[in-house]
Amino acid sequence: NAGVTQTPKFRVLKTGQSMTLLCAQDMNHEYMYWYRQDPGMGLRLIHYSVGEGTTAKGEVPDGYNVSRLKKQNFLLGLESAAPSQTSVYFCASSYRFTGELFFGEGSRLTVL
Amino acid sequence: TQLLEQSPQFLSIQEGENLTVYCNSSSVFSSLQWYRQEPGEGPVLLVTVVTGGEVKKLKRLTFQFGDARKDSSLHITAAQPGDTGLYLCAGATSSGNTPLVFGKGTRLSVIA
Numbered sequence: 001n002a003g004v005t006q007t008p009k010f011r012v013l014k015t016g017q018s019m020t021l022l023c024a025q026d027m028n029h030e031y032m033y034w035y036r037q038d039p040g041m042g043l044r045l046i047h048y049s050v051g052e053g054t055t056a057k058g059e060v061p062d063g064y065n066v067s068r069l070k071k072q073n074f075l076l077g078l079e080s081a082a083p084s085q086t087s088v089y090f091c092a093s094s095y096r097f098t099g100e101l102f103f104g105e106g107s108r109l110t111v112l
Numbered sequence: 113t114q115l116l117e118q119s120p121q122f123l124s125i126q127e128g129e130n131l132t133v134y135c136n137s138s139s140v141f142s143s144l145q146w147y148r149q150e151p152g153e154g155p156v157l158l159v160t161v162v163t164g165g166e167v168k169k170l171k172r173l174t175f176q177f178g179d180a181r182k183d184s185s186l187h188i189t190a191a192q193p194g195d196t197g198l199y200l201c202a203g204a205t206s207s208g209n210t211p212l213v214f215g216k217g218t219r220l221s222v223i224a
Contacts, residue, residue, distance in 0.1 A: 004154075033211065040121070042200065042216035043155070058211065090154050098143065098204035098212055103154025 002026050006091050006104035013081045013111045021076040021107050023091030031094045032074040033058075033101070034066060036087040043090065049074055050097065081111045115139070116203055116215035124221040128190050133218040135201035136183045142204045144177055144184045145212070149198040191222045 004025045013019055023032065033048040045058030047066040055066045063085060065077045074093075078085060088108050092101040117136045125131055135144065143162045147155035159168050161177035161184060168175045172195075174187040188195055198219050202212040 040216065043214045045211055045214075048211055092154070098208055100145065100157045100160065101147075101155070101202075101212065103156070105152070105154055 004091055004093055004102050004104040006089075006107045008107060009105065010108050011110070013078075013109065015082060015111060017081050018077070018079050019081065019109075020078075021089055021091075021109075023074045023076070023093075023104060025072055025074075025091075025093040025102070027093060027095070027102065028071070029093035029095050029102070030071070031097055032068065033092045033094075034064070034074065034076045035090045035092065036060065037090060037106075038087050046076065046089075078109075081109075083111045085109065086111045116201055116213055118199075118201060118215035118218050120218060121216070122219050122221075124223065125191055127192060127222055127224050130187070130189050131191060131220070132185055132187045133199055133220070134183065134185050135203075135215050137203065138182065139203075140181050140206055141213075142181070142206045142208065144181075144204070145202045146175055146184070146186055147200040147202065149200060149217075151197075155198075155200055188220075191220075193222045193224045196220055196222050 007022045034046040035043040044060045049068040052071040067075045088106045091104045119134050145160045146158045149155040159175045164179045164181045166177045172189045198217045200217045201215045
């Protein structure tokens, strides 16, 4: 049972470079989320999706874009990476909007 | 903006001690979830409390939802090194049309 899978797990970027994080879930969940986790800041919601083809902004959306072209995948893009985007990124999915979240193992991104 | 305040932020105790961590808000939540996150992994749901005054037990962990559904506590009896981790609370708003609100977490270290 894979659950929620994130790729890549580690990445180092230079300022200004772009990249995409991929999240895949095999539980047929409608709802998917991208969070970032920084020391002392807890989990902060970047963007989320309530179904295939939909996206919405969370608490800290600036500098990120997302797409949900297929129900099982949720992509997080950084068009021009900045050092402030150095963080651990978590993807999650849920069956109900405020139900149990199933998290991936995280993707550690460092922007130099 | 609905906020969840967790206290203490850090807690370091000896094996066998008891502890309580708190999750407080000025807002009412329809339900509240507790997650535990171990190093290098994503958070995993421990319990969901729904009814005001509800008490749930999970082995040595006791969770309580406040009567007014504005606060919750997690009590651990006879802590063990395996309890070490980051404990996060997350609340579902009464409207049900916004994502879960997360607290910043309590980082627990249990020393053998």
